[in-house]
Amino acid sequence: MKEECCSRERVKIALKSIGKEQLEIILKEDKKAEVVCPYCNKKYQFSKKDLTEIMMEI
Ligand SMILES: [Zn+2]
Structure with a gap:
């Protein structure tokens, strides 16, 4: 695969x-935040909660 x-x-x-x-x-x-993959155009959505969690992991 x-x-x-x-x-x-x-x-x-x-x-x-x-x-x-x-x-x-x-x-x-x-x-x-919305991130679009430049290769397959798949969209990934990140909510306020997701972004807050990401920031805490930095
Ligand atoms: Zn992709």
């Missing part, structure tokens, strides 16, 4: 890599 180009776990890692300050701005302005 072919490996998938993306996963929620990978998108989470990408979000962590943009840094706490940037995530704080997203939380303040949008209160959510």
